[in-house]
Amino acid sequence: MTDTCPVAFFLSDSTGITAETLGTTLITQFPDQRFERHTVPFIVTVERARQVAARIDAVAATGRMPVVFSTVVDPDIRDVLAGSQGFFVDLFGTHLPQLETALHATASLQPGRAHGLGDAIRYQTRMAAVEYAMEHDDGQSIRALERADLILIAPSRCGKTPTSMYLALQHGIRVANFPLVDEDFEHRSLPAPIASHSKKCFGLTSQPLRLSQVRQERRPGTVYSSLAQCSWELRNAEEMYALNGIPHVNSASMSVEEISATILERMELDGTGHEEAGGHR
Structure with a gap:
């Protein structure tokens, strides 16, 4: 980073995940700007807020622009942060009053609701889904496949494991x-253990060159990583999907988040470990 690039602060009274996610979504709309990034979680006291504000002011004093994204809900702490010399983007406070008016209800103003233990049932669902995904990674176990919400199939190194873990951790999907x-x-x-669960299956493919590059990092100079082998496997995988009616997506140029969103939509899963009403497995 240069000494003149803008600085993005993601401030939170909890983990900072929401502030970073929403703030990053906004700054990606400025691709010509390279931001130095700082996430500051657990700002739960006014004194801590003053320390963070001083840190922001120190950056501003150098002539660089601090852009501050905040999901802090406590009004006293929020006021201290907003009083800093940064450009303050209040991701919660701007919209909560409008939502209170629309719902005719008062916001709880409790920190950590999105990524804490506030929703115990949802948290437990996500943790159980992670355990399930770990046990059933890469065909290691065929126990309790009837409990799976989704079965991902693909040639090796097409992104099955990271997609499975993301769906489990973020959405509580048993994969x-x-x-x-x-x-x-x-x-x-289909592999024999999952043949009777075809309605739950979703396939991943890739581009031959991309798959070969990924495999070369794992087993360089082998038939497994050769372009010819990758091309053959991907071609046959797509034919298998077509013959068995398996929906699929090419993961080569997609992020894990994009792959997961596509799967949730096409498999009609609601992101809580259950299919949507009227959906199918």
């Missing part, structure tokens, strides 16, 4: 994932 191997491609059939 099993299975690698497709040469035997599956030759028979154009």
Whole structure:
């Protein structure tokens, strides 16, 4: 980073995940600007807020622009932060009064509701989904497949594991994932353990060159990582998906978040570990 680039502060009275996510969404609309980034979580006292405000003021004193994204809900703490020399973007306070008016209700102003233990049932659902995804990663277990909300299938290194873990941690989806191997491609059939669960299956593909590059990092100079092998596997995977009616997406140029959102929509999962009303498995 240069000494003149703007500085983005993501401030929160909890983990900072929401402030960073929303703030990042905004600054990505300015691709020509390279931001130095600082996330400051757990600002729960006025004294701590004063320390953070002083830190922001120190940056402003250098002539650089501090852009401050805040999800702090306590009005006293928020006022201290807003009084700093940064450009203050109040991600909660701006909209909460409007929402209170619309709902004819008063906001609780409790910090940490989005990423804390406030919703105990949802938290437990997500943790159980993570445990399920870990047990059922890469075909390691076929126990309790009937409890899966989703079964991801793909050739090796197409993104099954990170997608499974993201869906579990962020959305509480119980995901099993299975690698497709040469035997599956030759028979154009789903792996035997999941054949009876085809309605839960979703496939991933990639671009041959991209897949070869990823595999070269794992096993350089092998048939497994060769462009020819990757092309053959991806071609056969797509034919298998078509023959078995398996929806799929090419993951080569998509983020885990984009892949997950696509899966949730196409499989009609509501993001809480259950299908939407009228949906299917």
